[in-house]
Amino acid sequence: xxxxxxxxxxxxxxxxxxxxxxxxxxxxxxxxxxxxxxxxxxxxxxxxxxxxxxxxxxxxxxxxxxxxxxxxxxxxxxxxxxxxxxxx
Amino acid sequence: xxxxxxxxxxxxxxxxxxxxxxxxxxxxxxxxxxxxxxxxxxxxxxxxxxxxxxxxxxxxxxxxxxxxxxxxxxxxxxxxxxxxxxxxxxxxxxxxxxxxxxxxxxxxxxxxxxxxxxxxxxxxxxxxxxxxxxxxxxxxxxxxxxxxxxxxxxxxxxxxxxxxxxxxxxxxxxxxxxxxxxxxxxxxxxxxxxxxxxxxxxxxxxxxxxxxxxxxxxxxxxxxxxxxxxxxxxxxxxxxxxxxxxxxxxxxxxxxxxxxxxxxxxxxxxxxxxxxxxxxxxxxxxxxxxxxxxxxxxxxxxxxxxxxxxxxxxxxxxxxxxxxxxxxxxxxxxxxxxxxxxxxxxxxxxxxxxxxxxxxxxxxxxxxxxxxxxxxxxxxxxxxxxxxxxxxxxxxxxxxxxxxxxxxxxxxxxxxxx
Numbered sequence: 045x046x047x048x049x050x051x052x053x054x055x056x057x058x059x060x061x062x063x064x065x066x067x068x069x070x071x072x073x074x075x076x077x078x079x080x081x082x083x084x085x086x087x088x089x090x091x092x093x094x095x096x097x098x099x100x101x102x103x104x105x106x107x108x109x110x111x112x113x114x115x116x117x118x119x120x121x122x123x124x125x126x127x128x129x130x131x132x
Numbered sequence: 133x134x135x136x137x138x139x140x141x142x143x144x145x146x147x148x149x150x151x152x153x154x155x156x157x158x159x160x161x162x163x164x165x166x167x168x169x170x171x172x173x174x175x176x177x178x179x180x181x182x183x184x185x186x187x188x189x190x191x192x193x194x195x196x197x198x199x200x201x202x203x204x205x206x207x208x209x210x211x212x213x214x215x216x217x218x219x220x221x222x223x224x225x226x227x228x229x230x231x232x233x234x235x236x237x238x239x240x241x242x243x244x245x246x247x248x249x250x251x252x253x254x255x256x257x258x259x260x261x262x263x264x265x266x267x268x269x270x271x272x273x274x275x276x277x278x279x280x281x282x283x284x285x286x287x288x289x290x291x292x293x294x295x296x297x298x299x300x301x302x303x304x305x306x307x308x309x310x311x312x313x314x315x316x317x318x319x320x321x322x323x324x325x326x327x328x329x330x331x332x333x334x335x336x337x338x339x340x341x342x343x344x345x346x347x348x349x350x351x352x353x354x355x356x357x358x359x360x361x362x363x364x365x366x367x368x369x370x371x372x373x374x375x376x377x378x379x380x381x382x383x384x385x386x387x388x389x390x391x392x393x394x395x396x397x398x399x400x401x402x403x404x405x406x407x408x409x410x411x412x413x414x415x416x417x418x419x420x421x422x423x424x425x426x427x428x429x430x431x432x433x434x435x436x437x438x439x440x441x442x443x444x445x446x447x448x449x450x451x452x453x454x455x456x457x458x459x460x461x462x463x464x465x466x467x468x469x470x471x472x473x474x475x476x477x478x479x480x481x482x483x484x485x486x487x488x489x490x491x492x493x494x495x496x497x498x499x500x501x502x503x504x505x506x507x508x509x510x511x512x513x514x515x516x517x518x519x520x521x522x523x524x525x526x527x528x529x530x531x532x533x534x535x536x537x538x539x540x541x542x543x544x545x546x547x548x549x550x
Contacts (some may be wrong), residue, residue: 045442046441058443063548081533084532085150085383088533089384089385089532090386091374091378091383092384092386092434094388096290097434099434115239115433117388117435118437
């Protein structure tokens with residue numbers, strides 16, 4: 045069982061949360077002409093790092109806020125949690 | 133190579149089975165090879181075997197970081213099936229089925245292929261309609277499919293929960309009678325032994341540290357046991373694909389996730405088929421030793437851990453008990469995990485890359501085991517001929533940017549949900 049510190053509620057069990065994927069992927073700017081390559085990178089391509097990984101989680105059975113977690117994908121150690129607008 | 137037969141078994145009994153030839157050798161890596169396959173799992177070993185057998189390319193090395201068959205080929209739930217709706221997936225996996233049927237004879241190694249049939253249960257009218265559609269697609273591709281109603285299912289698996297007050301009543305199911313299981317370790321060992329006998333070097337405990345790419349062309353690899361040159365290199369490393377891709381400055385449409393499986397204590401034979409729960413993600417079969425072999429959902433977040441987390445196991449087994457209530461009486465014997473190369477449309481990638489001489493085989497998601505022979509066969513063809521075969525033409529890498537996805541389940545890019 046992972047224990048994740050929601051930035052709004054504190055430490056809770058993993059079962060309260062839903063995963064939201066790689067938080068470093070940036071959506072191309074709205075109303076801007078973008079190439080197929082940019083769209084491909086945003087929709088499909090992932091670094092899938094082994095080691096420190098910045099990812100979104102959703103406190104779906106709690107406060108329902110989205111936030112970021114920096115976690116090791118091999119050991120599952122959680123280093124830091126951030127509000128969605130905060131940067132590492 | 134010493135043939136495995138009843139006569140050799142008797143002959144070797146006289147010397148107390150002390151004089152059997154080794155099944156494969158433990159060579160020191162040579163300075164260069166025609167082809168290097170990275171990854172000594174089922175797919176890598178099969179690729180090397182078919183390179184030697186079908187294309188007469190025997191100056192081949194398999195480079196394996198750990199030991200052969202120690203990854204997903206030894207960790208899966210051994211299910212073999214071709215019950216796909218899309219033409220490309222159906223054709224590819226039915227070709228695989230043909231190779232499975234003759235594998236024990238071809239490899240002179242008993243892989244215990246057991247075509248016992250798979251049943252996907254349906255729990256609503258809508259699901260029955262979807263299965264009828266899938267079954268029809270399968271039959272159009274020459275794959276056997278039978279739609280069964282509730283009474284027919286009850287005759288086959290009377291131990292399932294057929295009571296009236298359940299949350300997910302069984303409406304019926306789709307069966308592929310020719311699907312089944314095989315002994316997964318034997319598949320790796322059988323391919324390894326034959327490949328070795330034809331001259332392939334199986335190099336274990338050898339980690340790939342980097343690649344030599346000059347002018348857009350692959351020249352060789354750097355390993356923990358020295359540099360090795362090669363004209364062509366095939367990547368066959370499943371959940372570790374993204375780690376090697378990073379060393380090649382490639383970003384791929386895959387993510388690595390963890391999948392668990394477990395077996396119960398052994399019980400007397402009671403389940404003759406592979407059965408899947410249709411209202412969640414759970415599948416079950418009974419091994420020849422009597423253990424119930426079970427699996428289900430991914431752990432749900434990027435992971436290279438190769439070991440699982442309990443909440444997912446609990447969730448999966450809850451589904452199992454909803455389908456087969458008797459499971460609640462059994463003790464779990466073992467649980468384990470493997471890391472899956474989850475592709476963004478749920479279908480694999482077997483293709484050339486933008487680097488000349490570098491070939492890619494990945495994206496197998498949950499279902500790599502059943503495709504082992506076809507994957508090896510088509511990947512060997514792609515490497516030997518430097519062009520894709522029509523069987524793996526749709527498993528190309530650029531289908532994502534072009535929009536030609538092969539999304540069998542229609543789940544999209546959230547790989548951890550699928």
